[in-house]
Structure formats: C-alpha cells, structure tokens
Amino acid sequence: MILKSISEHKINLSEVNLIQLYSNTGIDFENPFYAQVLKENFEDKYKTISLNFTFSSYTNISLKNFKIYLENETLNVKKIIFDQIKYSSGIIVFALTIGEKLENLSKEFFMKGDYLEGYLIDKVASELTEYCADIFSDTIIKNDDFFYSLRYSPGYCGWNVAEQQKIFNLLPKEFTAIRLTESYLMIPVKSVSGIIGFGKKEFNNNYQCNICNEEFCIKRNNDNAARINK
Amino acid sequence: MENNLEYLKTCIIKGKVSLGIPHPKDMVGLEGADEVTFQLLQKGFTPFDILNLSLLPGMKVVGNYFKEGKYYIPDVLMSAKAMKSSMKHLEPYFTSGDLQYKGTVVLGTVIGDLHDIGKNLVKMVLEGGGYKIIDVGVDASAEKFINAIQNTPNVSAIGLSALLTSTMLNMKEIISLVKNNFSHLKVLVGGAPVTEKFANEIEADFYSPNPQDALIYLNGIDK
Numbered sequence: 001m002i003l004k005s006i007s008e009h010k011i012n013l014s015e016v017n018l019i020q021l022y023s024n025t026g027i028d029f030e031n032p033f034y035a036q037v038l039k040e041n042f043e044d045k046y047k048t049i050s051l052n053f054t055f056s057s058y059t060n061i062s063l064k065n066f067k068i069y070l071e072n073e074t075l076n077v078k079k080i081i082f083d084q085i086k087y088s089s090g091i092i093v094f095a096l097t098i099g100e101k102l103e104n105l106s107k108e109f110f111m112k113g114d115y116l117e118g119y120l121i122d123k124v125a126s127e128l129t130e131y132c133a134d135i136f137s138d139t140i141i142k143n144d145d146f147f148y149s150l151r152y153s154p155g156y157c158g159w160n161v162a163e164q165q166k167i168f169n170l171l172p173k174e175f176t177a178i179r180l181t182e183s184y185l186m187i188p189v190k191s192v193s194g195i196i197g198f199g200k201k202e203f204n205n206n207y208q209c210n211i212c213n214e215e216f217c218i219k220r221n222n223d224n225a226a227r228i229n230k
Numbered sequence: 231m232e233n234n235l236e237y238l239k240t241c242i243i244k245g246k247v248s249l250g251i252p253h254p255k256d257m258v259g260l261e262g263a264d265e266v267t268f269q270l271l272q273k274g275f276t277p278f279d280i281l282n283l284s285l286l287p288g289m290k291v292v293g294n295y296f297k298e299g300k301y302y303i304p305d306v307l308m309s310a311k312a313m314k315s316s317m318k319h320l321e322p323y324f325t326s327g328d329l330q331y332k333g334t335v336v337l338g339t340v341i342g343d344l345h346d347i348g349k350n351l352v353k354m355v356l357e358g359g360g361y362k363i364i365d366v367g368v369d370a371s372a373e374k375f376i377n378a379i380q381n382t383p384n385v386s387a388i389g390l391s392a393l394l395t396s397t398m399l400n401m402k403e404i405i406s407l408v409k410n411n412f413s414h415l416k417v418l419v420g421g422a423p424v425t426e427k428f429a430n431e432i433e434a435d436f437y438s439p440n441p442q443d444a445l446i447y448l449n450g451i452d453k
Contacts, residue, residue, distance in 0.1 A: 027304055033253035034304065113314055115350055116307035122347065161396050181369075183342030183397055 002071070003057040004172045009139075011049045011098075011132060018043065021131060025123040037117050041105065042124060051132045052177035053096035055140060056170050061091050068195070073166045075195065078158040084204060085149045088197030093170045094151075096136050097178050097191035098129050129190045137196070149203040153194035154184070161185070167193050235275070235283045238266045238316065242288025242358075243295075245308025247315050253308060264315035277323040281360070285316055289358030293442035296355075303351065306441075310354040331362040333448060336378045337389040338370035340404060343397035348421055352389060355441035361448065372407040379412055387416040387448060390434075395423045402432040409433070416451055418444050 022029040022038070029035055058070040066082040068075040070091055077085075085091075102125035109118030133151060141148045155161035164184040178191050186193060197203065240246070241263040244254050248264040261269075270280055292309040295301035301309075323329040335356055339349045346368045353363050364382050366374045379385050388408060392398035398421060405417050419434040429437030438444035 031253060031255075031304075032258075033251055033308075036252070110346070110350060114311070115354060116304065116311050118350075119303065119307055119347065155394065155396075161394060181342070181344070183394075185342070185344050185394075187344075189344055 002060075004055070005140075006054040006172050006175050007052075007139075009051045009053070009135070011051050011135070013043070013047055013049060016128075016131065021127050022124065024130075025127050027120065027123060034120060037120050038124065041117065041121060042102075046101070049098050049101075049128065049132075051096060051098055051135065052175075053094065053132075053136045054171050054175040054177075055092050055094035055136075056172065057090060057092045057140075058170075059090040061088070063088065071170060073170055075163060075166055076160070077152065077163075077195075078160075080157040081152045081159055084152070085195070085197030087199055087201040087203075088149065089199040090146075090197070092140065092196040092198065093167055093194075094136065094140075094196065095167065095171055095175065095178055095186075095191065095193035096129075096132060097186070097188050098125065098132055099177070099190070100188040102128070103189050125190050129192055133192045141196070141198075143198075146198040146200065147202045149197035150205045151192070151194050151196055153192060164193060167195070234266065234270055234273070235279065238263060238270065238280065238284035239288040239291075241266060242285055242309055242312050242316070243291050245305065245312050247308070247312045262315065263312040264318075267316040267319045271319060277320045277329050280316070281320060281329060285313060285358070286360055289313060289355065290445075292358070293355050293445060297440045297442040303347075306351060306354065310358060313354075313358050332360040333386040334362045334364065334382055334384050335387045335389055335448065336364045336366060336375055336382065336385055337391070338366035338375060338378075339368040339391045339393075340397055340400045341369055341371045342400050343392045343394055344368045345393035346391075348393065349389075349391040352391065352420065352438075352441040352444055355445055356389075356448065359445040359449070361445075372404040375404055375408055376411055379408070379415070385412075385415065386451065387418060389418045389420070389444065391419075392421040392424065398423055398428065401434070405432055405434055416447075418447065420444065 027034060061068060061070040063086050066077065066079050068077060068091060102121055106118045106121040106125065109121060154164040154167060161184050164180060168180060178186050181187060244257060246254065246257045246262040248262040251262065252258045267280060292301060292306055296306050320329060337349060337353055339346050353365055357363055364378050366378050375388055390401045390404060392401060401419055408415060408417060416435040418436045418438055419429050420438045424437060426437040436447045
C-alpha cells in the first residue's frame with residue numbers, strides 16, 4: 001500500500017521555545033548583542049513560518065544487501081543506515097522545507113558584509129528546519145502499533161547524496177516546494193529529506209559513527225573544520 | 231598616543247565595534263573600533279600605522295585564537311565586524327593609493343556546492359590580514375574563477391571551498407583549468423571533508439584546515 005500526502009503548516013513562532021531553539025545552535029544567545037540581532041531581525045519580523053512537507057509511505061518493500069527496494073526505485077542506503085532499519089516493514093519517504101525567507105535574509109546580510117548577522121540568522125534557520133522536521137515526524141508518526149526509526153538523509157552515514165533524486169522520484173509529483181540542483185542539493189537550502197523506517201520490532205535509534213569508515217566525513221576530519229561548519 | 235593604537239587592537243581582538251553595540255560584556259559603554267579609528271586619524275596617526283600596528287596584529291591574534299580553539303565562529307565574526315567598522319574610515323586611503331593590499335585572492339565555493347560559511351570565514355580572516363578578496367560566491371564553475379582572474383589585476387592566488395564529499399571532487403577540474411591558463415597562481419583548498427592527502431591528489435598548492443593557516447601561507451608567497 002502506498003499513502004501519499006502534501007501539506008502546508010503555519011508554524012506560529014510564539015509557540016516555539018526560542019530559548020531552546022537558540023540553545024541548540026550552540027551559540028551564546030545570552031550575549032546581549034546576539035539577542036538584539038535576533039530580536040530585531042527574526043523575532044519581531046516573522047510571526048509565522050510556513051512549513052511545506054510531503055511524504056509517501058510504502059509497505060510493499062524489501063530490504064537486502066544494504067538496499068531498500070520499493071516501487072520502481074532501489075535506495076542504496078549502505079551499511080550504517082541499513083543496519084538501523086533492516087527490520088522495517090514499511091518506509092516513509094519525506095521532504096520538507098521552511099522556504100527561502102530566512103535563507104534570503106541571511107544572504108542579504110552576507111552580501112552587505114554583515115557576516116555576524118548573516119551567520120546568526122543562518123544558524124537559527126537551520127535549527128528551525130530541524131525543529132520543523134520534528135513536528136513533521138510527530139504529525140505522521142501517530143500509529144502506536146508501530147515503532148519508528150530515526151530520520152536518515154542522503155549525504156549522511158555513507159548514503160550518497162546523488163540518491164536524493166530517488167527520494168524525490170518517490171514523492172508526490174505535485175510537491176513543488178523543493179527543487180534539486182544538478183548536484184542533488186535542495187533549494188530552498190533550509191530543507192530536509194530522507195526516510196523513516198517503521199515496523200513491529202523496536203529500532204536501535206543510536207548513531208553508529210564508531211563503525212563508519214568514511215574517510216572524508218566531516219565529523220572525522222579535524223576539530224577546526226568541524227567548528228567552521230558547526 | 232601609542233595606547234590608543236593598543237586600545238584599537240584590543241577592540242579588534244574582543245570584537246568591540248562601537249559605543250552603541252553592547253559587546254563584549256566587559257566593554258559595554260566604552261568606545262569601539264569605529265570611534266577610535268576616527269579619533270586616531272583626527273589626531274594625525276597615519277592610516278598605515280592604524281592598519282599595521284592595530285588592525286592587522288589584532289586580526290592575527292583572532293585568527294590564532296580560532297585556530298587554537300579559544301575562539302568560535304561568532305567571536306571571529308564580531309572581530310570582523312569591528313575590523314569592518316574601522317576599515318570604513320581607511321577605505322579612502324586604499325582608493326587613493328596611500329594604502330595597498332598585500333595581494334589579491336579569488337575565493338569561491340566550487341560548482342555544485344551551496345555552502346558558504348567556511349568560505350566567508352576565510353574571506354574575513356584574509357581581509358583582516360590585508361588582502362583584497364574577489365568573492366565569486368557559491369556554485370562557482372572553473373569559468374567563473376577564470377573570468378574573475380582575467381578581470382582582476384595582480385591576482386596571486388585562488389581559494390576553493392567545499393563542504394560535501396561529492397562536490398569537493400569538482401575542485402580537481404577547476405584546479406586543472408586554472409593551472410593550464412595561469413600557471414603562476416597558487417591554489418589553496420579547504421572545507422570540512424578536504425584533507426591534505428586529497429589536496430595533494432588534485433594538485434592543489436596548499437591545504438588549509440583553518441583560515442589562519444591560509445593567511446600564513448599567503449603571507450609567505452606574497453612577500
């Protein structure tokens with residue numbers, strides 16, 4: 001069975017725990033200047049954020065050799081992700097975005113040479129996207145008869161980012177809120193796509209970085225590089 | 231008088247932009263780089279001294295702190311903001327030729343990649359180190375780099391950035407085309423997934439794991 005859906009939600013920022021959101025970025029927003037930047041350019045300017053999301057839920061699937069077979073596509077998720085979801089009886093394929101408003105605001109700051117403001121907005125927008133991904137998960141994961149895995153996305157845990165195209169092939173064609181570049185990056189940038197496994201057996205939802213051999217992984221590289229892209 | 235230059239250097243290091251900006255906590259209510267630079271020029275300090283005795287040494291400390299893990303990205307950005315507020319008073323002297331850049335670097339995130347935080351950090355540290363930066367932005371093709379080099383006098387180096395393992399592979403073609411057309415140019419590469427081994431494989435001249443090392447390398451070739 002395939003269940004497909006497209007939806008748009010308005011996220012009311014007054015209902016978002018901004019202190020927690022800011023805290024998750026790792027930036028000290030108790031700094032009065034950072035707080036001032038966010039208040040003037042984010043909190044006072046945006047009362048709501050539009051969350052566009054879509055998903056397809058597949059139950060006619062098979063999993064073998066580190067691959068997921070569903071409909072006409074084969075997702076080559078590689079070992080790390082496969083091991084986390086291999087007991088799934090179904091797969092939810094999803095994509096969501098908070099749009100380009102905050103992304104464009106950040107770019108405007110960068111273009112003016114106001115890097116700090118651009119950076120703070122960018123970090124908050126990224127965190128807000130993750131927050132929205134959690135809302136999406138809560139929205140669709142309602143069935144208490146199943147256990148659900150974490151979200152896994154192309155470009156992480158050894159899953160080739162080029163497989164992003166397959167994700168979008170599996171989503172409703174009517175969903176136009178996100179487009180892919182030739183290098184399979186999503187536009188708007190503040191978007192998340194991926195899969196969630198579900199089934200009758202409980203998932204081990206711990207990350208498995210210790211078993212990964214990805215030579216060029218961001219996390220594996222040096223501390224400075226990790227900080228730069230934090 | 232020298233204390234004023236030292237205070238300006240402190241403003242850069244601590245990211246004290248101006249009187250009205252409440253940062254850092256221990257300098258709230260004090261004048262910042264903006265006001266102090268203006269006053270120094272009024273008092274007869276040369277732009278050369280302000281640049282070389284306050285701004286560049288201050289940014290050097292900031293770059294080192296970041297490299298050593300004492301500073302995080304927002305700290306560097308506050309210092310860059312202080313530097314910018316000071317530089318606006320010095321810009322006329324660059325335009326008139328009284329002040330000169332150490333060199334010119336074309337910088338960009340390679341084709342296929344839309345991430346620019348790392349590239350912007352390098353840009354700020356290099357600008358803070360006295361370099362003129364031509365920023366070709368993100369998703370930059372070899373042609374874009376070559377056009378920028380052709381249209382800018384005295385480019386001495388290019389810097390390529392990438393955040394993804396898939397897009398960092400595009401560095402190779404850019405380096406090859408740039409080297410074929412401008413063999414004298416040095417090519418620096420960086421970005422989270424990039425390693426020295428990979429830099430050697432694609433025949434980059436220098437792999438920089440952080441902005442400060444890129445500055446040190448450029449200072450060496452632009453002597």
